[in-house]
Every structure is written in structure tokens, then in C-alpha cells.
Amino acid sequence: MKPSAQRIALLGHGTVGAETARALTGRTQELAARIGAPVQLVGVAVRNRRELPGIDRRLVTTDASALVSRGDIDVVIELIGGVEPARSLTVAAMESGAAVVTANKALMARDGVDLHRTAEKHGVELSYEAAVAGAVPLLRPLRQSLAGDRVRRVTGIVNGTANFVLDRMTTSGGTFQGALREAQRLGYAEADPTADVSGADAAAKMAVLTRLAFDTELPVADVHCEGIAHIRPSDIQHARADRCVLKLVGICDRTAEGVCARVHPMLLPLDHPLASVRGAYNGILVEAEAAGELMFHGRGAGGAATSSAVLGDLVEVCRNRVNGTAGRGPAFSARLPVRPHAQVATSHVVSMLVEDRAGVLSRVSAVFARHGVSLGTVRQEGVETMAQLTVSTHPASDAALAAVFAELDGLSSVRGITRSIRRLEREKEPAR
Amino acid sequence: MKPSAQRIALLGHGTVGAETARALTGRTQELAARIGAPVQLVGVAVRNRRELPGIDRRLVTTDASALVSRGDIDVVIELIGGVEPARSLTVAAMESGAAVVTANKALMARDGVDLHRTAEKHGVELSYEAAVAGAVPLLRPLRQSLAGDRVRRVTGIVNGTANFVLDRMTTSGGTFQGALREAQRLGYAEADPTADVSGADAAAKMAVLTRLAFDTELPVADVHCEGIAHIRPSDIQHARADRCVLKLVGICDRTAEGVCARVHPMLLPLDHPLASVRGAYNGILVEAEAAGELMFHGRGAGGAATSSAVLGDLVEVCRNRVNGTAGRGPAFSARLPVRPHAQVATSHVVSMLVEDRAGVLSRVSAVFARHGVSLGTVRQEGVETMAQLTVSTHPASDAALAAVFAELDGLSSVRGITRSIRRLEREKEPAR
Numbered sequence: 001m002k003p004s005a006q007r008i009a010l011l012g013h014g015t016v017g018a019e020t021a022r023a024l025t026g027r028t029q030e031l032a033a034r035i036g037a038p039v040q041l042v043g044v045a046v047r048n049r050r051e052l053p054g055i056d057r058r059l060v061t062t063d064a065s066a067l068v069s070r071g072d073i074d075v076v077i078e079l080i081g082g083v084e085p086a087r088s089l090t091v092a093a094m095e096s097g098a099a100v101v102t103a104n105k106a107l108m109a110r111d112g113v114d115l116h117r118t119a120e121k122h123g124v125e126l127s128y129e130a131a132v133a134g135a136v137p138l139l140r141p142l143r144q145s146l147a148g149d150r151v152r153r154v155t156g157i158v159n160g161t162a163n164f165v166l167d168r169m170t171t172s173g174g175t176f177q178g179a180l181r182e183a184q185r186l187g188y189a190e191a192d193p194t195a196d197v198s199g200a201d202a203a204a205k206m207a208v209l210t211r212l213a214f215d216t217e218l219p220v221a222d223v224h225c226e227g228i229a230h231i232r233p234s235d236i237q238h239a240r241a242d243r244c245v246l247k248l249v250g251i252c253d254r255t256a257e258g259v260c261a262r263v264h265p266m267l268l269p270l271d272h273p274l275a276s277v278r279g280a281y282n283g284i285l286v287e288a289e290a291a292g293e294l295m296f297h298g299r300g301a302g303g304a305a306t307s308s309a310v311l312g313d314l315v316e317v318c319r320n321r322v323n324g325t326a327g328r329g330p331a332f333s334a335r336l337p338v339r340p341h342a343q344v345a346t347s348h349v350v351s352m353l354v355e356d357r358a359g360v361l362s363r364v365s366a367v368f369a370r371h372g373v374s375l376g377t378v379r380q381e382g383v384e385t386m387a388q389l390t391v392s393t394h395p396a397s398d399a400a401l402a403a404v405f406a407e408l409d410g411l412s413s414v415r416g417i418t419r420s421i422r423r424l425e426r427e428k429e430p431a432r
Numbered sequence: 433m434k435p436s437a438q439r440i441a442l443l444g445h446g447t448v449g450a451e452t453a454r455a456l457t458g459r460t461q462e463l464a465a466r467i468g469a470p471v472q473l474v475g476v477a478v479r480n481r482r483e484l485p486g487i488d489r490r491l492v493t494t495d496a497s498a499l500v501s502r503g504d505i506d507v508v509i510e511l512i513g514g515v516e517p518a519r520s521l522t523v524a525a526m527e528s529g530a531a532v533v534t535a536n537k538a539l540m541a542r543d544g545v546d547l548h549r550t551a552e553k554h555g556v557e558l559s560y561e562a563a564v565a566g567a568v569p570l571l572r573p574l575r576q577s578l579a580g581d582r583v584r585r586v587t588g589i590v591n592g593t594a595n596f597v598l599d600r601m602t603t604s605g606g607t608f609q610g611a612l613r614e615a616q617r618l619g620y621a622e623a624d625p626t627a628d629v630s631g632a633d634a635a636a637k638m639a640v641l642t643r644l645a646f647d648t649e650l651p652v653a654d655v656h657c658e659g660i661a662h663i664r665p666s667d668i669q670h671a672r673a674d675r676c677v678l679k680l681v682g683i684c685d686r687t688a689e690g691v692c693a694r695v696h697p698m699l700l701p702l703d704h705p706l707a708s709v710r711g712a713y714n715g716i717l718v719e720a721e722a723a724g725e726l727m728f729h730g731r732g733a734g735g736a737a738t739s740s741a742v743l744g745d746l747v748e749v750c751r752n753r754v755n756g757t758a759g760r761g762p763a764f765s766a767r768l769p770v771r772p773h774a775q776v777a778t779s780h781v782v783s784m785l786v787e788d789r790a791g792v793l794s795r796v797s798a799v800f801a802r803h804g805v806s807l808g809t810v811r812q813e814g815v816e817t818m819a820q821l822t823v824s825t826h827p828a829s830d831a832a833l834a835a836v837f838a839e840l841d842g843l844s845s846v847r848g849i850t851r852s853i854r855r856l857e858r859e860k861e862p863a864r
Binding site for chain 2: 019023030031033034129135136137140141144145146147148149150215273276288289290291292293294295296297298299302304305307308309310311312313314315316319320323324325
């Protein structure tokens, strides 16, 4: 017998929603062939009623809750964004027996674990490949391809706006504000860029990645987060002098002490795979015990790219429904302890203005040594009667650094710490 | 009720088999948590009976066909390689109701379509992520993540041995034979490297990729294949002079005329994403209509890396069996026409030895023009009374080039065509 059509409801008709709707109405045969049944767009919910190109006006509604609760919907595609009303609508959809495909990282970061439980309870699927790194297949590889391996660490450039801004500052030598305005002009940054430049968006994505990489629950509040708004052109220049590039990097890893996720600006050596991630692209490096280093690179945002991931999820979810199977969600079998960021040891490059006379360097290095922070390279450049002293440390905790800075402040010969930026020290993979 | 254990049979105990067996016996809890049921290794088939470390001798057998036909096996992991007996054992396993996970690209390239039909017929899964690009998640992203998109082209470095050899020639300036010997010494090349250096291994992988990328059947015999054994140090030097690197590249694409897959050495501009794929690594660039360019990079071979992909497939296949669902194989819904390689237009860099006198260049370029091959750059270097003339062509078919060469041979002023190498012209992505 011929399988019945998969009935799709679309919530939101912004850039991603419009691209998704166009595919659903324009590429029906292709999608049907891959799903094994036709797809039918049965409703589109928008905030304010309006004409939608190529969509029968009778399908357009402003009552999203009525749409998701109809009970005859197979899959709800949630592209509203933000936590509410997206969360309530997602729950209502699942309670009505619909699977949900979403690109909503804020929602999945905050309520992902609960939403997975709700999905499990109602025997429906919840898919969100588009929520992290847009078109780049990442969540499925983590959950499925690496399901037989042990992920050690995920290091990612997962916010295209921040990467564009820092990349622009690097190529143009300009200021943060100037680069941000250009990002806005080109549509890479929103009118309110707070979530992107504060690191909050990247932190949400890292929370989602951490859960899937390590099968564990992780509150987004436990993701340590620093933004890029304070980055100055001089920081970029110093990075170049250190043969590094400055990126907003998200890292999650698992050690004996537990899992830890953080987002902060970081110096990457030029030969690091992520150093070459340009413009608004995303790049993610996954390190697994058996697989070694896996690199993923592609468009992290944009209507078309994000809709590609949404439609990929949709096809799989529909295919599973046609086969009468709801794919199983992540187990979150472990609930691993969260290692506080204060315990994470990172290398730093620290610059300070010191008096240019004998003995200063020894006094300064003694302070680092006293707090167990050992130094790598030391560079000193005269600035009239003062000197710019730049030291790179071996991995040290924020706490130890803070103690060092406090004591340095007390030294009369140190006029001020001008910058302190983390630097990624890449462990070489064991040769196989 | 507690789901019953998944019973696993392992065929082959080489480097990949040993790594896989170690995980199956050593990481049982972890795998059970991800599958939702325990896994149990119930048999290991080897050619010659011997002690296998960490495996109960009673599980070891030399009778593979008896093992796969027992009827109480959930998943057979085929790691024998080659077409027979792997093919018969795979079929027998599926006929007995077992799912099959294999890393066997030769088998999947030759009989993949039939084997998928057999799997469909018996309602079991057939998974082979490890067959292409080892640990790099590629087949699942192509089949699932991009299921809602349209793949245009896949360009890949999918043979680590050939890439290591060419990379070595590039860094050392040495000969093909010398680089190959080093690859063998380091275990990157087998005693008989024919399949790797002839391009046959890469062609098999491209046949598999083409089918999954375009949902179509493609006989491996239709993959045009050129190897690297003829590459000389001078080719590498010329590549550097052209600001390119020489790689063994596999390409499959879909145009209005149909699908086409080919494997050959190719000059890649240094800024091409695949140009930086070093040593024995694999890199694959997927171009899709909506997603844009997606890059995947990682270990293409090695026991541990390959076992990571095998175990990823195993976990998913077992998970599906526990949920009482056999995941659906690829549809191969379309049977697209195969575009013959002779019709494929590629840019070439052609070097020839010509007499160093006026009028030669015009005569030579006239020949190219006569056969509709337009020229890009032209470089001429004096060699005593002769000159080395190097021209880069705009995309032209092999047939057109052959006609050009035939006519050039007839010119008294042309003393010989010293080399002709394809060059990848990268279309810039439309900015989004």
C-alpha cells in the first residue's frame, strides 16, 4: 500500500523558514523519493498575517499553538528562535504526537535535556542538526558516527559573526566597532549583536555539543563564557607577532575530573586547523580516542545553508515515521561531574608595562614562579624609559594567574598589565 | 523487560579486526549504554586457527560460513576485505537475518547495489562508513545530513597512501619509487601497493560516494581512473612553480548530462581546501546547492581510525535492532545517465620542448585554437637552442587535447610534449 503523506507544519517564515518552505513546496518529488512518501506543507505560522510567496494563503495562520496541537501533524519545524513561545510550542507539538525539527540553539541549550525526555515520553523524534554550525553535519557524526568511539575534546569556531569580526580586524587592522559595523552592513551580524559578540550564542552551541559528545547533561550556565568586544587592534597585531591568529573558540573536553565547556577569545598558532577558518565560516575539530583528529568546515549560518540542515533532519524524521520507527534520542547515560573552569589550565600571553632597568625581569618572573606559573618565551621591547614585557606562560589556571596579577600590581616596577590572552597549546597526536 | 544481548560475529582479525575485537571485549558497558542492550562477541573467524589476545579460544573458528549462517547472529562485522569470500559470507549472513557492517570498499564498489537489494529483501541493515575515508564521517552525512539538499560535486583525497607518496615527493623532492619505499617502511603502503598507486582503490571509493551522493547506480567500471606511478620529481617542481600542489584527486559530479566519476592526479591551487591535506590523511570537499562547500578531514586508514567507523556503524545497527527497526538503505531512486569521461572538460598544464625561434609560439597556439582549446597563461624558458614552452589551457576534453597533441607532433618546431597534467579550476561559490 502507498504510504500516506507526511504532514508538515512550519513555525516562522524568516530567512531560514522561507528557504525551507520553498524546498517543501518546490522539490516535493525529490523529497518524496528520499522519504518514501510525499510531504505536504499543511500550515505556516507567522506573527503577523501576510502573503507568503508560493504558499496558499489558507495555509498561513497566526495561531501557532492551534496549528501544532491539531493532532494530524507529522513533523513541526520550529524556526521561530528564542526560548518562548518556541519551547511551549515544541512541547505542545510533541504532546500531540508530532516530531520536531528545530534550528533553535538557545532553546536546546537551555531545555534540551527536558525536551529529549518529553520526546522519549511521547515516542517522537527531536532533531536539531541546524542548531549548531548551520549546514555543517556535526551533531549526527558526534551521536552516530562516533558512537563507538570516545570523544576526548571538541574545539570549535561556532559563531560566524564573531569569526567574521575578528577575521576582518586581522585583515584590515581596524577596530572591533568598525569590523562589527561592516558585519552588520553585510548581514553577518544582527542589529543587536550582543549574543554573538558576548559569546552567549557560542556557549549555547557548546552546551549542546558537550552533551552529545559526552552523553551527559550540562547546564548552559556551566559553560564559561568570555566575548570579544574588548579586543583591540593591538591584540591582533601582537597575535600576528606571535605567529598566531585570534579567534573566538569554544572548547569542551572530558578528563578524569569531569567535563568542562568554555568559550573565549584565544590565540591559535597559524598551523592549527582552525586558524584557517575565515570570514563567517565555522570550523570544528573533534578529537576522539580511536578516530584521532576529525575536522569539519562549512557555512555556520545563512538561510540556505541552515535550511539544508533542517531539511536533512526532516527527511530522516519523516523516513523513520514512514518506517514506523521513531529514532532513539541521545541516552545522556552518564551524568558526568562538571569540572569548574577555575581548574582549567590554559597557556596565556601576558603583556605588561615595566620600568626599563636591571632586576625587573627577575622580580616579575619570581612572582610567576611563586604561584607555580612557569614561563615559556619572554620578549621585552623598550618604550622610552619603560619597557613592554611580554611573557607566554605554560598552562596555568585562571586562579593562579589572578594571584600573579594581584601581586604584580603591588610591584612598583610594574606600571600595569596591558593584556592577557589565552593561547591554545596543541598536543601533538600520537603517531599511529 | 531487559533487551537481550546483541550477538556479534567478527570476520577477520587483522589490524582493524583486532582493534574492533578489543573494543567489543573491553568497552562492553560503554557500548551497552549507547546501544540500549549489551553486546556479546560470539565468534571470530580467521583463516588459520591461532590464539587471539583477550578472546576466548572457543570463540575462534576457521569456518566463517558456518559462523555467519548460525541464525542466532545479530550483526556480522566483515573485515576480511576483497571480493570473495567476503561477498558470499555477507550474502549468507543477511540471508540468515544478520545485519552486516563492513569496511570493504572493493566489495561495496563492485556489488554494493546488489548487496543493498539483498539487505532490503531480508529486512536487515548493511553499513559501511569505514569503507570510504576511514574514520571520517562521510557516508552518513551524505545520506542523511544532506538528504534534503542537492549535492553538486564531491572532490576528495580518499587514498592516504597515494597522498603520502605525493606529499613526500613534494617535501623531499625525491622520486616516486623512493617515496613509495618510505610509505611501505612506515606501514602506509602495502607490500603490493598496486591498488593504491593505480588509483583503483580511490576509484572504488568514488563509485560508492557517487551512488550515495546522487542516489544512483554507478558501476565501478564507469569510474575513469589514472594512477600516480608516472609522476616525476620535475612534475612536482613545475607544480610548485605554478603555485600548485599535485594530488591524486577523486571527483564525482552531476550535470544536466548525467553523473561522472573520475580519479586522476591533479594540480590544486595552494589556496584550495584540499591542497593542505598532508601525509596519509584524507580530505573531502562536498559542494551542495543549499549547504555550499562542506569540508571533511581526518585519518583515512589505520586500525584504530577504521575501527572507530566500524564501531559507529555497529552501535547504530544494534540500536536499531533493539528498537525493532532496520534502518532503511539508500533508495538509489534515480538511475542517472553516466556522462563519459571523454566529455568532461578539464584545464591542463601542457609542457613541450620547442625550437627557440620566432613564430613557434604562434604556430603552437594556432593548433590549440584549431581544436577549440583556448589558452590561459603561457610561459617560455630557454634551454640552449630550444625552449621549454608551458601553457595552461581553459577547460577542454581529453579528446580535444589528444587531437591537439597529435597535430603538435607533426610540427617540426615541436620536439616533444614533455608533460600534460590536469589542473583544478575552482569555481568561486556565489556569495550568500
